[in-house]
Amino acid sequence: MQAEALELLMGAGVRVSAEALASRRLAVEDEGGGYRFIFVKPADVPVYVEHGIADCGVVGRDVLLETEADVLQPLDLQIARCRLAVAAPEGARRAPSGMLHVATKYPRVAAAHFGARGVPVEIIGLSGSVELAPVLGLADCIVDLVETGRTLAENGLVVVETIAESTARLVVNRASYQLKASAVAELVNALSEVVKRGC
């Protein structure tokens, strides 16, 4: 997502030098000096933005749904398209009344999804390689991000249900949106032009 986002930004006239990207620094300036970029894990993007340490951020909708982040989302960047889905071993049949064991990196999304359907579930929080869980018998199914479905297929899993579509979003801190209104609007407008051209 980072490479795609930087490409969009380049289209909007915000360029980060290859040299800066190649360095191991986690905070770099763009070539114009108008923006400072910080590179953090996806789940940390809303945290930095909510606290106003970063005015804006680029993060997937999946992360926003899971963290229930209180940030503004003025623009869908239409990149990193994928979906949050329920996947289970091919041909598996769930016991009609039994408890469903769900392995996931998205415990809140999973709990809300099954909760809304009145399905009793035990959520098993994992931090990676979720596809392994049903294969090894840790869980009946998984809730995970699916892009091409290849990893699923290679582990004998199929998508049972799509929970939500996800793309990368430009997110903005609520206070920055007001206090740096013109700078934020400029960035949003420039990026939305690039996104439109891309369609």
Next chain:
Amino acid sequence: MPESLSKIPGGMRYHFGREARLRRAVEGAALAVFDGWGYEEIATPAVDYYALFERGMGRDEASRAFRFTDADGRLLALRPDVTSSVARAAATLFAAAARPLRFCYAESVFRQRPRSHAEWKRQGRQVGCELIGAGGPAPDLEVLAIAAEVLERLGLRARCRVTVNHVGVFNGLAGQLGLDDEAREQLRRLVDARDAGGLEDLLARRAEGGPPSALAARLSRLSGKREALAAARALVSNERTSAALAALEQVWETVEALGLADLFEVDLGDVAGLDYYTGLIFKIYVGGAGSRVGGGGRYDELTANFGRREPAVGFVLDLDAITEVLARADSAPENGETTPAAAVEGESLSGRLLEAKGRRARGERVRLALRGE
């Protein structure tokens, strides 16, 4: 010490030294402004029936409170807000008092579940005022002028922004679009998140063109000075929204006349707290704070819960958020500094105490030398 005693519960903290003095100075400055506008201080019970807050704040907000049961089994809460309690007092204790009522307060509030990651604190301090029993534009403008004066006294004017909106703008549109509760909430969330793309999708799915949709789609981005109101006006075709925009225009004219146009901004995309507020709403932002530091508006329906429907308007400031900004900026009015205390030394305790007493009588700060100091 066992771990259970040294550990502090999440979201709780101490304040001391310079920060504690600064907090008190900020609180004092705000209360002095309220006093200057004829507002009487009121202190509300720290523990009250949960039902009060459920009525006063709405179920979602109230459910964040610390809750426990009274001896008779009734549900109690540790005060999560002050306004509910003030509104009840107006309808009960002050039922016979002449209107309007002007109250101000500085009280600690508690929330067991914070609203967001950034809001990790579970104890806060609200400094605010309420003007109850008067409707129309005058009380709204009085409260806005008071907010502006408080910000000015705190030296924050130049880095502040107060956004104003009117709940009728959105409510009129939602009514015109004929939305049911669920669709209305969906639309509100999208406007609140400034999700222009999501708004367009939602309105396109409903396949309703025309002015209401055009305005709804742009609502999330209509902000600015007077021109934002003019832009909205051109798109409106329902009475409720028109009336709300007219009310905002009046507010804006007065704001300009008061020379406060640099501080204020119209933000038609501010649609938080719509089930609570009934007219003007405003939010206060300060550079250096990652979320808003205060806000308020008109809440004409609230007092009806306590048996007496009357117009009311007010606002609160988050003392901790403001103190944090000022502590970092070194631009506080008094910066919480005090003159150093004079050490009182000498052989005999009674001599030292006598000297200290004399200095205290002259208003000096003293620090008594104790044995072994």
